[in-house]
Amino acid sequence: MTGQPFIEEQTEDRLSGPLNDLRASLENFDLTLDDLPMRTLAEIRPDVRDMVLARRDAQYARILGRAPALIDELVQLSQTLTGRDAEHAHHLLVQLYRSAADVAYALGLVDLVSLLLARMDFSASRCGDPYQVATYRYMRAYSTFTTGRHELGRRIIHTALADIDAEVRAADPIAVCAAGNLRLRASILATRQGDADTARGELAEARHLADVLGREVTGMDLATGYAGAMSFGATNVAIHAAAIEMELGNHGSAVELASQVHTPSGYPPDRIGHHHIDTARAQLLIGDNEGSMSSLLVARQVAPQKTRYHPSVRETIASLVHASRHAPDNLIGYANWVGVQL
Numbered sequence: 001m002t003g004q005p006f007i008e009e010q011t012e013d014r015l016s017g018p019l020n021d022l023r024a025s026l027e028n029f030d031l032t033l034d035d036l037p038m039r040t041l042a043e044i045r046p047d048v049r050d051m052v053l054a055r056r057d058a059q060y061a062r063i064l065g066r067a068p069a070l071i072d073e074l075v076q077l078s079q080t081l082t083g084r085d086a087e088h089a090h091h092l093l094v095q096l097y098r099s100a101a102d103v104a105y106a107l108g109l110v111d112l113v114s115l116l117l118a119r120m121d122f123s124a125s126r127c128g129d130p131y132q133v134a135t136y137r138y139m140r141a142y143s144t145f146t147t148g149r150h151e152l153g154r155r156i157i158h159t160a161l162a163d164i165d166a167e168v169r170a171a172d173p174i175a176v177c178a179a180g181n182l183r184l185r186a187s188i189l190a191t192r193q194g195d196a197d198t199a200r201g202e203l204a205e206a207r208h209l210a211d212v213l214g215r216e217v218t219g220m221d222l223a224t225g226y227a228g229a230m231s232f233g234a235t236n237v238a239i240h241a242a243a244i245e246m247e248l249g250n251h252g253s254a255v256e257l258a259s260q261v262h263t264p265s266g267y268p269p270d271r272i273g274h275h276h277i278d279t280a281r282a283q284l285l286i287g288d289n290e291g292s293m294s295s296l297l298v299a300r301q302v303a304p305q306k307t308r309y310h311p312s313v314r315e316t317i318a319s320l321v322h323a324s325r326h327a328p329d330n331l332i333g334y335a336n337w338v339g340v341q342l
Contacts, residue, residue, distance in 0.1 A: 018064035025068035032079045048092045055099040056268040058306035067100050090127035106309045134160045134178045150192045157186040177232040180209040184240045191247035199244050210234045218266050239275045246282045254282040273303025280316050
């Protein structure tokens with residue numbers, strides 16, 4: 001994914017203007033502005049929490065509509081406050097940048113992702129929280145999927161793991177959540193290099209960490225809010241187990257593993273939607289076109305904005321259309337919705 005592949009859809013969803021506002025807000029990250037009114041950190045914190053929840057819900061328009069003004073406010077506070085208050089402002093900025101980066105990545109805006117990562121790096125290094133540095137590295141490794149620098153992504157992941165190793169060994173739940181997600185990302189990076197043994201080894205490490213955690217962390221239930229940005233548990237490990245087999249070309253195994261995934265109440269719609277998108281692709285590749293369409297319908301119901309902009313969805317729908325002599329109405333409607341030409 002490079003460039004801007006969804007111009008028409010961005011216009012329909014009224015994202016173009018907010019995207020411009022986001023770019024403008026990223027121009028400043030280290031200067032104070034005399035004419036900018038400021039709220040307090042206590043007043044802004046609930047709004048940032050809402051952006052984290054919007055990311056979990058894959059609500060891109062909601063993020064783009066509010067993030068630019070929040071970034072302006074928090075940059076101002078980060079440059080005028082001192083001590084722990086300034087660090088807290090940077091902590092909140094990392095969460096905002098991460099939410100916006102997910103949107104930019106989903107829309108194929110690689111240049112905007114790079115800029116957001118640079119801003120994340122700046123604030124993560126100034127917030128006094130090693131887990132926010134881990135968040136930045138997690139996202140930086142994610143960006144290597146678009147460039148094919150998977151070996152670099154894996155090096156970034158293992159640097160992040162080394163930084164929090166002592167806390168992981170002490171079974172600190174925030175560290176375990178962070179390390180678990182880092183291991184899962186490393187596993188997918190390994191599949192992109194065709195390294196099945198390493199991919200499954202990283203998955204096994206993540207499964208062990210889920211056992212150590214002993215529960216599903218799916219919300220803002222840890223003090224720093226970090227787990228709300230990178231929730232973790234056995235369900236995410238199970239989802240990745242299916243994804244790994246799909247990436248390795250074992251599509252039948254992927255479908256079987258996917259059928260064993262049961263998401264708990266309150267599980268992030270972003271992850272549920274992605275799981276069904278991946279499952280639809282695997283089902284298509286084993287010839288289960290009906291199952292593939294059913295999975296795509298679930299993905300649309302759970303996470304419509306993520307589904308509409310996901311390139312795999314377009315590829316799967318295009319294949320289903322091509323394979324169908326007489327496309328049913330639901331397939332035609334879906335194809336029109338995602339912009340696939342019939």
